Amino acid sequence: MGISDLIASFLQDSLDTAENGVLEVQRSELAQRFNCVPSQINYVMSTRFSPERGYIVESRRGGNGYIRITRVQVDRQTLMMHVINSLGSSVDLASARAILSNLVQSGALERDMGQTILTAVGDKALSRVPRESRDAVRADILRQVLILQV
Incomplete structure (x- = not known):
């Protein structure tokens, strides 16, 4: 299993247990946890958690930057x-x-x-x-x- 798969799996598991289908994580903490560069996290976000796959991703960069992933539940x-x-x-x-x-x-x-x-x-x-x-x-x-x- 590649690093992107590991990150995606971790995020998916975290999202499954998150309240209201919303997960907020810090990009730098994720990168540190998986010993990768922040751009790897960006790659996973854009390829695995896109609107076409049923997710909304909001991102704020900088020192207190975060990533908020919301699973869209619509008719x-x-x-x-x-x-x-x-x-x-x-x-x-x-x-x-x-x-x-x-x-x-x-x-x-x-x-x-x-x-x-x-x-x-x-x-x-x-x-x-x-x-x-x-x-x-x-x-x-x-x-x-x-x-x-x-």
Whole structure:
């Protein structure tokens, strides 16, 4: 298990026992606990605790800096609209996979539908689209298909 996995696991366990699904930790204490640089903590925050995965992360830097992680508990329609509105002008395949996985895990999408959408936005389905345009086309398709699911 890598350092990122250890940090994510620790944070997830702490979040599971936190009051109201909110965890507040100091970046420097985490870095010291795991004997890593603070940027490693930032990496874990951006990749494991993103809005697409159902979290809101607030951060304050400096001497008394902290990270506040909030697990978002929302109804299906609100979650779907949040995901749709947070899609940028391009989405890479890994991000599309994470978004769809979160929607399936949260119960907002059926597993079969998540797999179907992932197939539709996959590189194989977009093979005739020039590589430099795929992420933009993927975002457009993902957005439109998710709108139909709301």
